[in-house]
Amino acid sequence: MGIVSEEAIDEFQELMDQVEEPLKKTYERVHQGYLRENLGPFLKARNWNVCKAHTMLVECLRWRVDNEIDGGLSKPIVPTELYRDVRDSQLIGMSGYTKEGLPVFAIGVGLSTFDKASVHYYVQSHIQINEYRDRVLLPSISKKNGRPITTCVKVLDMTGLKLSALSQIKLVTIISTIDDLNYPEKTQPYYVVNAPYIFSACWKGCKTSFTREDKGKSSCLIRLRKG
Template sequence: MSGRVGDLSVKQSQLLEKFRLNVSDILEPKHDDHFLLRWLRARCFDLKKSEAMLRNHLAWRKKVGADTILEDCVLPEVITTYYAGGWCGFDKEGDPVWVDPVGRLDLKGIAHSAKKEDIIKSKIMCVERGYRMMADQSKKLGKRVSQLCIIFDMEGFGMKHLWKPGVDIFCEILEMFESNYPETLKRCYVINAPKIFPLAYHIVKPILSEDTKNKIKVLGSNWKERVLRDIDPNEIPLYWGGTRTDPDGNPFCKSKVCIGGEVPKSYYLREKDQLSSEYLVKSVIKKGSMLPVELEVNEPGCAIRWEFHTENHDIGYAIYYKTSPGEQNVSDMEVVVGNKRVNSHLVPEDGTVYCSKAGIYVFCFDNSYSWTRSKTVLYVIEVIHPETPSAMCNGYTQEDGNE
């Protein structure tokens, strides 16, 4: 049994009645069986966990003003203009479709130009608007519409999208979705996935429920054919496999879907940000010296991600690959990222580099050019591991579109 209205086992029906009684003090007339079963399914019909989840959700809705956020909240221009994504059309069963060209998103630029609270509010507004669309569809079609589909386009997605503060915001948004909008995702089509997709998925996978993971479909090169199996072509933009365009013929349907783009620095609120990570190492690099940080990469396909700032002065850095075991001078190592000096005392420095092979990498802070000043650096450097083939089988589903 699916655990949905009209498809309940005897035990599930009994648990539903007990659940309704347990939470009767917080229920409103709009909270029908469809609503209650969402929370039961989300916690495998565990009454205690389902009740805690629902009570936390209703308290959260009151705190963020979710019921009236679409009327009350005015977002900064940078978010409405550059935060990629939009509602566009419905699938063949009437469920709303969200198109998300994440590869075109400049989250770093948005994070420098808007408060995190506003970024999170914008995503709450997206989902709340989707729920209103579902309610309208339910009335129009004469049946319950309670799920949504996502086309997640990763064209243009690269290492810059693994900027740690941006990833932290994205993960916080995912946690919010999982806690407060369970059983809402119907299907997520991932298209144009780059080779670093396993790295990105590895970061967010611990946040996702098993139900969500099972609904992620990573499509192959003929993804258009697979998407159109579930969505009529006149419902989605021409660029994403459909036939829909704006009145001016724009294939992206920009009137519906924001396609993102680089945020102009004129929007930036500040030039200097504090590092987001709590796991910082603080070191003093003496004048005329270097500080090597060794990193063990166990398999090809990993990435090294770094973030640091200095307290008062600039610093140089480079990344090397050790070509032989034991002690080795950096001059004898293979250069992965060439030496550069950065004003990390003014703006924190961050970056990510793909590791094409396993072995020992050395992130080297360089103060050898300074014979008068020592430098204090606060940093976090980490290795991001990709999904292994066996782990992938327990996560998203890869499809070739021909099944």
């Protein structure tokens, strides 16, 4: 990090030291002992504006308290049949590690149907996966490697993608919003594989509406490969 970044993190950390007690406990769940490394993503998400990043993180902590996120891993989706239906229609799993030690998650975007349960259960499942990654997997990997590892890589497999996938836009929007506001900058980069023409055409159209700043971010975070 540069000098400006370090100064911003110092200022941010001073502000977080002043948060009220109910938020401090859930904050510990968020940073898992790596305070500075977990402040950086919120700063980056708000273009290194300390005040905006502080507001974002405090709102995230309140969201966690209000929705009892800390206890999410101990609240399984029941009954078991429903849990299996959710997992079978929301295809995601860990497939290994990068050379740098980052965990790699493979997501079967094209074959995930999201049609076996209500939106609520898919959102619950997504949050549980995020919490397991951040509170169990990443701390364990960090300890094993002797250095903080706070991000992952995601491979989005578009095999089987059809126009009907657009019917899930509501669910995708909810999940994306949760990630943007409460789990920022956790993935670097995304790899899109086996992308059919329909995806390539949509991606080409989306890029024309990006700002110069957005294009810079996308070129760093998203790399497309056709299977």
